Amino acid sequence: MSPAPDMNPVIDAVPNRTLPMPLLAGTGAAILIGIGAFGFAAGTGQWEWAWGAVLVGLVFSLGLSMGGVIFAVILSLSKAHWGRPVKRVAEAFGAYLPVGWVLLLAFLLLGNGLYPWNPETFIAGGAVDLEPHSDFSIRTKPIWLSLPFFIGRQLGGTLLLFGLAHAFIYTSLRPDLIRASARLGDKAPGWWSMITGSSTDWQAEMAKSEKRQQAIGILVAVCYSLIFSMLAFDLIMSLSPWWYTNMFGAWFFVSSVWISLAMLTIYVLIAKEWLGISSFITRSVTHDLGKLLLAFCMFWAYTTFAQILPIWYGQMPEETDFFLVRMFELTDTIPAGDAPWYVLTQIVGVMCFLLPFTALLSRGIKKMKWPLISVCTIILIGIFLERSLLVYGSVHLEKSFPIINLIVIGGGVTIGFVGLFLLAVSAALAAVPALNVADPKMAPHPWDAHIHSLDAPGAH
């Protein structure tokens, strides 16, 4: 095993760390933009846009948050060394989960009229695609598509998942706080003792923690796949109640991990100085993150193609309608309008696959700060547009491409959610060591030594 890196500077930086003013101003402004965008949509009576945007923001931000925890779980289960320098930041993404849960509760109680199967839907005429299949679908699913059961299972499922995610984070954090408390003494924040208890032997605690992280991690991973599939089926797919595809859940939860990795890459590259972890975020770490982003990009394209191909080939109306509305200019077929979503579909294809795939093939881009941040931003915007396409395509048939509403309302509300997410994550990171300081796997694996040596001065 390579020698353990010196963690004391990382620990010593904690008591003096406060949220920087630009971050507070930026996230505050983002939250205000989100509230303003929702207020604008509600004030002008565009309730489908207002709650549709909240739904997009919710599934996007919950994916960001839970995806980070899942990445930390994967690192833990696979005993990987390479990603340990970003594990704490990934865990901190879970700080948004309680906030997200409250927002989900608000959406489910106040915005459930977005669903066309709800008898009290606020979509004019019931739903754009009620005919010919939806009536049958709603009639034959009286229990599954009933409001109390719908709301109950979303809230219960997410409560269980988020609870397990926090148990995982607690288990990972505890030995680090014990070690940091031992070093900081009186300077350690008082609330740490709620987590550390009276324990002082951080090495013994770490040994226990590793085993517990493995056990809880398996539960988190299993619950994540099931509950995020349920969220995908219920929150998004049931907007078109007749439509079904059994890959939808996996498609959604895998792309959530992808956007989380993109956000993680941006966050560590920008905030590494503030967090005091610059020497750990080496070029080999960003190179590996870039490779993982490329793998997820290809997997997204693979699952998207694999989902569309059998539906296109099968030519069954109850399956193809969903794609027809989103992929073609159907001037003659749909009387309500031109179904302009195909424009957005093309943009999504470019932003989620063509651009990131082409860029991430380059080794140089994966190692350079700003080019990699740019690619990650494209991925985030691409998946935001993909989620928008899924949601708005089911509740709107615009006569022309609704670019203003998409940017002002859709974009504005999601910016608000992202602002809230960043604030929660940064507040969490300001209060704890930004690395897993007690984790022996912070030392590079001997087999990776030659890779890490590439970061030595003059190696390039």
Added chain:
Amino acid sequence: MEAIRPPSFPAANRDIIRVLFKPSALYLASLGLSISLVGVLGMALLIQTWWGMGMAGQNNASFWGTYIVTFVFWVGIGHAGTLISAILFLVRSKWRTGVYRASEAMTVFAVMTAGLFPVLHLGRLWQVYWFFPYPNQRYLWVNFKSPLMWDVFAISTYLTVSTVFFFIGLIPDFAIVRDHNKGLIAKIYNLAAFGWRGTNRQWHHYMAAYGFFAAFAAPLVLSVHSVVSWDFAMAVTAGWHSTIFPPYFVAGAIFSGCAMVITLLLPMSYLFGWKDYVNEWHYDALAKMCLLTSAILTYAYAMEYFIGWYSQNPHEWEIFRWRAVGEYAWAFWLMVFCNCVAPLPWYIPKLRTNPWVLWTIAGLINVGMWMERFNIVVSSTAHSFDPAMWRMYAPTLLEVCILLGSAGWFFMWFLLFAKTMPAVAITEIKEQIEPPLKGSLEAK
């Protein structure tokens, strides 16, 4: 858990090469049995060709039967090799070293075995060249819109790339075998090693080619079984028309492939005395890979049932209901037991390294994965849309002979491989042990 524990460079050469060429009685008996089974396969094929396809159990409803079940099974087995050799190479996973050579060989032979079945199912063997597009004066082309044709291209590409990758990896090891032999054997291995001398220049080109082929082969791991899954998913047949099939088939293929690696390597490493090269570390990793893919399969089974119910499509739901409670329920529950329940003991770390537990569970997985394909292929066709067309299917003795014969064909090639090629990668093993230092005993 320790990684690889060979004592030294010379020991690595000696231990791996010493098992070549000299067959034991057990080896000869195993080879004889395999060749006998190939003979059974040949006889069955002759009978079917002479008397016609009526000798097999297919009927108007179940038109594919065990031939396609077994075809998909062997293609699946052929998946783990490329995953272990290419993808694990790209992600710098070191545990692949001890097991990848045998896995690659398994891949090549499994795909060769799978390739028998479309031919067997053809009936008129002499028209097998109709599978391939070739210019002809009648302007007849294969149906490019058919997923079955996509399969021909996907599998032939996979076989080609896997075989090339397999032989590239063998080049430095062939040279070691050459250097340990004399006469005709040395000449043959020199030819196979392309005159390898191990110069800096050769290593430079070799490593570049190896990395390139690894990157080239990696997407094939996803594509081949995805295309195989589309043989079913493109049809609007209930129980087949499913978007989750591609990743579900790929996960299933890796699952069965890793289980087959355990099935083959465990007795082999004990018989050859290779505990220093293939040990608990590798079995632990393979078992974990099986656990992960078993979880993915369980998720896919659950999603199929959930969406079958959620769709409220009466045909879709009926086939899933019938699979669980109908005449083939035994096959369904055997599949669920072997693929979802049987691997669960591996969550206990000790059981991932116990040879008996490993071999038993891996065997159950092999059975379960054959049953999964039986469930998909047979039940959907036997119980399709029109009740007047419902026909039960059972394989005839001839089909059972062909199934056993295919196993004999696979094991025959694998056994021949084990005695003619280094089944553990000698050069890569050496990368993981301390080099002999100047003046040390081993260096002398």
